[in-house]
Amino acid sequence: MKLLIVEDEKALSDNIRAYLSRGDVVCETAFNFEEAQDKLLSFDYDIVLLDIMLPDGNGLNLLRLLKRLQPETGVLIISAKNALDDKVEGLELGADDYLTKPFHLPELNARLNAIFRRRKFKGHKVLEFGEITVNTDTHDVLVHDAPLVLTLKEYELLLFFITNKNRVLTKQAIAEHLWGDNVDLLDSFDFVYQHIKNLRKKIAAEGGEDYIKTIYGLGYKFSAD
């Protein structure tokens, strides 16, 4: 996946690049409107990560330009503004998704992968991890070629794990991915454990290996090690 990160804050841009580069993402960066425009005119990208508030211009204008030059490129907008109108305008202009700062990096990774799958493979993308295959188009999950019946949350959980394989996922990041920002209404994240327990049980029943490693008190890691 080839990604252009348009973000004026260098430290944040570095974070994103450092995090995503550990996976199979090739990252380029642009720190202002000018630079982003140059890169969009010169190169093709799979996805552009776009901060709307740039020091020398409105990111929404970059979005307009991009949609004229490369309509197939996916766009994920990031902004500190959680204003509804910005979000609506961005999506109307053809952005694929919208993420409000601050965000979890695994969440960013999952959203980028979802856009990538939709854009590049028109949804027909099969993810594989060991004996587990996930068809993101039909939502079918196979373990050793045997179908696995999962609830929607269990499916989303598994997908989140596979797109963030070998990464540490805090219970909070998982909970926010599955239930949204209001998850802090709940007194504990015990229900994350419940879903993970069920998922493990279902995979084990089909003879699958337990890839979900528990990191005590913190969260989980989906890994073959």
Added chain:
Amino acid sequence: MSLITKTTLFYLLVALLVFGAGGIVTFYLVQKEVQKETDFALWDNLNDITAEIEEGVPLAFLKRGKVDITDLGPLPRDTFLTFSDTLAPHPYLQGQMEPFRKITAVREVGGRYYQVSITDVFIETDDIYDVVVDIMLRLFIILSVAMLFFSFLITGWLFRPFKKTLDRIRSFNLKDHKALELPQTSTKEFRQLNAFVAQMAYKARRDYLAVKEFSENASHEMQTPLAIARGKLELLLETPSLTDEQLGLVQSAQQNINKLSKLGNSLLLLTRIDNKEFADNREPVDFSRITQNCLDNFAELASLKGLALKSHIEPNVKLLVDPTLADILVANLVKNAIRHNISGGWVEVNLEEERLQVRNTGSAPRVSSEQLFERFQKSHQNNNGSLGLGLAIVKKITEANNFQVSHQYSDGVHEVTIAFHVAV
């Protein structure tokens, strides 16, 4: 009551007292003067009679109706002169007594002594009284009419710059991008007032803009470093050699960064409502749909928490309100009801034409209903991720839209009611 009306009434009250006292003084002064003049006339008359006796006019000739002369003979005695008041029958009105003034004197004329007494009609006290009251009353009426006329004149003309100033202040809005302009006036006091008000408005506007700018920048400027710090911690989590204890520290730091970020957003929202930034975006909003959407969004979280979510929503409840604020209002109430609940409890949301009511089970609040809506008033001991701003935001939104919010607690049930149509 306007200042001028008050002044006029007060002035007339004082005038009434002054005219009363003036009436009394006038009455006594006139009475005294009348008596003095009467006495003088009597005395003059006495001297004439004395002179006539001396000239040898016969006593019988001198004795008229009002004059009585007694020849006391040659024996020497004290001569004196006294005045006295007396009553005598009225000359024309039968049987009615009338006050008279009487002079009595003993005088020596040509070696003989005579006692002379003269009476004269005296102007009656009640006559003087009537006249004085009459004069005072007329003067007072003239003065009242003049005062009323004058007060109208003052209101209409003298106070016109003041009224203009008041109008300008009333229509002055900090959000408008122009300074407060006040009318020119030749009245010194109004000039001072205008200068003072203009300076205050200038300072208020300057402070307002500074605060507004600060709070607007604060969000973006604060969220970015927070996002960076959060990202760095996430990168740190990926380090393979971290011990469980170190991972716990990182996670705790992350949680507090999340909280700080949410706090910044909530405070910014409060400031933006305060700045009336949503006031211009009002549109007819289907409150029924918003409430239903909100309940759908929270249904899963409520069931995860083991809470029963009941609702009765009347369709087509339309309100003129900013749609974003309407969302936040309902979401905050429902969130609050879910957060401060008990295990096995319930949340009930009722929407009617006139009001939105959110009821939920929960423990007794530690603070009063009014304090519940203040910022950072934590009503419960357990700090379950609450920022303490949810109900403050609810209160702020209701104030901005002229809704009225109230809270009641009885028998383990919290009840927050928002009345939409409040008579202003």
